[in-house]
Amino acid sequence: MKQHYDAIIVGGGVMGSSIAYQLSKRNMQVLIIEKDGMAKKASSAAAGMLGAQSELEGDHQLFPLAQQSRAMFPVVAEELKSLSGIDIELKQTGILKVAQTEDELTHLKSVAALQRSMGQEAEWLSAEKIRMKEPELSAAALGGFYIPNDGQVSAPLLSKAFAQSAAVLGTDMLEYTKVDSFIRKDNRIIGVKTTAGTYYAEEIVVAGGAWSSHILQKAGESLDVYPVKGECFAVQHDQQMISSSIFLTNGYIVPKSGGRLIIGATQKPGDFDQTVHLHGLSGLIANATNMIPALKEAKWENAWAGIRPQTGDDLPYIGRCPHVNGLSVAAGHFRNGILLSPITGILVADLLEGKPVDDTFAIDRKLLEEVNS
Structure with missing residues (x-):
């Protein structure tokens, strides 16, 4: 396994796997680090509803994004089946x-x-x-x-299909591996120290679901995800x-x-x-x-x-940490993680390529401060 990557994703649920899939489609070298098995937490527990209209009322800030993501599923289902052989049961x-x-x-x-x-x-x-x-x-x-x-889809199969499709495209995966600390050079995060070794990347994305705030604390950041x-x-x-x-x-x-x-x-x-x-x-x-x-x-x-x-405000965080370079977050999707996984993968891939993300989801919209200031 390599030690240097274009991107390291901390978290191997549906969100981390979707991000890895999109980055791999763009020919980036990606590593996913997951503390348990891939998609063993919320991603495998969900019922798999694609409830853009049933979960979100028309005036909700997430409504337009949810509609876009829902519309992607027919194409996503075909793409993932062709790469992984998995039918997500759309x-x-x-x-x-x-x-x-x-x-x-x-x-x-x-x-x-x-x-x-x-x-x-x-x-x-x-x-x-x-x-x-x-x-x-x-x-x-x-x-x-x-x-x-x-x-609806099968949430466990969707998560597995994203992960396997990303692997087919070249993504490496470390399961049952914990991130002990982040490696900082000047004001940039350049890598992670894990229970399986040290790995470096140009970009690191935390997509650890409800555990994201705990992970970010290791980088000296605080995030309102519970x-x-x-x-x-x-x-x-x-x-x-x-x-x-x-x-x-x-x-x-x-x-x-x-x-x-x-x-x-x-x-x-x-x-x-x-x-x-x-x-x-x-x-x-x-x-x-x-x-x-x-x-x-x-x-x-x-x-x-x-x-x-x-x-706290029912909106996910999708964006770069404001106090340190090289570190981004995609977390806080609550009951809409399965629905929003396709569009989140694309948004984060765009972000890492230098394209802006809607300020609605930028992670500095609320208090996000350095713990060790």
Whole structure:
């Protein structure tokens, strides 16, 4: 393995792998350093919804970026399959955002109207029409809107496909390797010392998800990224009960192939513990079976927890550290990491080639100060 690279990426989740893929496409020599196995954290735990319209309302600052990234998936799916042989299971069967109270009904009607005024497809469905579309939904569904352009992928397969495609293009990878410290020369980060040796690069990108702030502290930087634990579970049913993903205020139900459904997710800020607790699952089970009573007959498969990276203002950090050269960050995508992975890879690759990134995501938009000042 080489010791000198054009770019080193610290973090081997979907974000780090997408960045490596884009940099490798541009003929850069790239090394990914991952403290665990590739895509073992939030990237493998996600349900894989591409919820540009269901997760983000039309006036959210991330909305335009999310739309752009969602539109990339058909091409990304083809590219990754041709390089890695992995089918990311892209399904463009839409997402149904459902109201369960009168207040939610009023709010969702206004959201659907706003999105239609922006040229987005958002079909409002009454309680009667929503059950015509998805007959297994109970009377708890008072109405909602159908978003045909939102979809889903397999989050673990997407992460694996980005990583393997990057490897095919020449990216090196070090798994189960921790970054002990950053090497600084004058006011520039030029390399990293790890448990597997020392490596140098022209550019270093921290894409460590919820652990990014801990990693950056080793370089004397502080970043407002914190963990939000999310518990999920999967069940199996003999029939395909729903065709579209169901997005609720208190969770989601995502149909996968072969009658499998992923149901989630709890939100526990500040928690790095990946233990699954009965209290969290009991609430998810109650919500899901209230919406789809037939789920009571489904067979249990498994449960897990993912640690999602959140920021104080719900916007990811994508940009260069303002106090030191050669160090950039792509972190804080929270529940939209899978959706935003294609566009983030491109933005960071552009950044490292000298192209500007929208100030909305620049990492100095909030307090980012040297710890050792």
